[in-house]
Amino acid sequence: MRSLRAMGFLCPRAGTLCSVTESRMVPPPRVSDMLAWIDGSVLPLRDARIPVNDHGFLYGDSVYETVRTFQGELFRLSDHFRRLRTTARGLRIPIEWSDSQLAGWVEELRGHLPVGEHYIRLLVTRGPGEFSYAPDPSQKPTLMILGGPFQATAREVLEKGLVAVTVGIPRSVPNPRNPGLKTGNLLNSRLAYFEAIERGADEALLLTRSGHLAEGSSSNLFLILPGEVLATPSIESEILEGVTRTVLLKLAREVGLEVREEELSAECLVQAEEAFLSSTSRSVAPLRSIDGRELGCPGPVTRRLMDGFIRLAGGL
Numbered sequence: 001m002r003s004l005r006a007m008g009f010l011c012p013r014a015g016t017l018c019s020v021t022e023s024r025m026v027p028p029p030r031v032s033d034m035l036a037w038i039d040g041s042v043l044p045l046r047d048a049r050i051p052v053n054d055h056g057f058l059y060g061d062s063v064y065e066t067v068r069t070f071q072g073e074l075f076r077l078s079d080h081f082r083r084l085r086t087t088a089r090g091l092r093i094p095i096e097w098s099d100s101q102l103a104g105w106v107e108e109l110r111g112h113l114p115v116g117e118h119y120i121r122l123l124v125t126r127g128p129g130e131f132s133y134a135p136d137p138s139q140k141p142t143l144m145i146l147g148g149p150f151q152a153t154a155r156e157v158l159e160k161g162l163v164a165v166t167v168g169i170p171r172s173v174p175n176p177r178n179p180g181l182k183t184g185n186l187l188n189s190r191l192a193y194f195e196a197i198e199r200g201a202d203e204a205l206l207l208t209r210s211g212h213l214a215e216g217s218s219s220n221l222f223l224i225l226p227g228e229v230l231a232t233p234s235i236e237s238e239i240l241e242g243v244t245r246t247v248l249l250k251l252a253r254e255v256g257l258e259v260r261e262e263e264l265s266a267e268c269l270v271q272a273e274e275a276f277l278s279s280t281s282r283s284v285a286p287l288r289s290i291d292g293r294e295l296g297c298p299g300p301v302t303r304r305l306m307d308g309f310i311r312l313a314g315g316l
């Protein structure tokens with residue numbers, strides 16, 4: 001895995017390279033290994049172009065989904081389509097393609113990728129337009145489907161655990177966009193991630209503006225509180241309703257865990273016996289410390305959920 005230093009990440013405050021040797025976040029495939037589907041053509045991602053007046057570029061006016069395969073099958077594709085449509089509706093970007101058209105184009109792209117596990121990113125922008133916010137009925141959204149080989153992290157590596165720190169950047173900005181929408185406006189998350197890696201951690205934990213727990217920069221947060229209680233911030237807590245989160249909550253209830261989905265104060269971090277993050281690319285990623293406090297890693301409950309997830313999805 002390339003280090004962030006090698007990738008040339010800059011620390012925002014100091015304007016110098018971050019002193020991070022290695023990030024244990026799962027990287028997406030290298031751009032050089034990826035293909036893009038645009039307008040019915042499949043081409044190397046490096047050669048893919050969008051016009052500079054695309055509002056996705058001018059205004060961050062875009063929505064996206066990340067999907068992966070387990071044993072060659074796309075995981076919860078229809079849930080990702082549903083969230084893509086909800087986000088697009090929230091931004092008033094009309095999506096005229098049906099789920100079966102989208103799925104067909106995803107398969108077309110996958111047909112050009114090497115056999116194995118795949119990472120797929122669907123991206124819809126408002127499309128090329130004037131330098132104006134004024135609604136333009138003739139503006140056509142741009143659809144891009146990007147894909148490449150997906151390298152899952154080995155369970156032994158996952159089980160070493162990640163280090164997380166709470167950061168000062170809130171999940172939402174004072175004039176908020178809805179954090180439940182998966183839009184292309186990712187600056188808070190990105191700055192939060194920078195802050196975390198500057199402090200030697202692998203992932204940032206963002207709080208809500210009122211100081212409650214929200215989520216990771218690109219993941220949802222779960223805590224195991226005394227008494228084997230699985231606690232996670234509710235969807236009202238300025239989080240993205242992760243597809244993996246939904247799967248894990250159902251699984252936890254099925255295996256008889258007590259589940260608390262509610263506003264969680266930052267003090268819960270101190271009570272937690274175990275903690276993990278969830279996301280499409282990391283499935284269940286145990287945390288070995290939060291703000292320097294060591295946690296059971298992976299503790300018994302996390303291990304049970306990892307096993308359950310493997311049974312359900314076919315892998316981690």
Ligand code: PDD
Pocket residue numbers: 065066189215216217218219220239240241242243244245278279280281
């Ligand atoms: N990130 N919260 C945020 C802010 C995210 O960006 C993500 C996903 C999640 C987890 O959602 P899901 O389980 O549906 O992947 C939570 C993806 C992986 C990404 O940004 O590519």
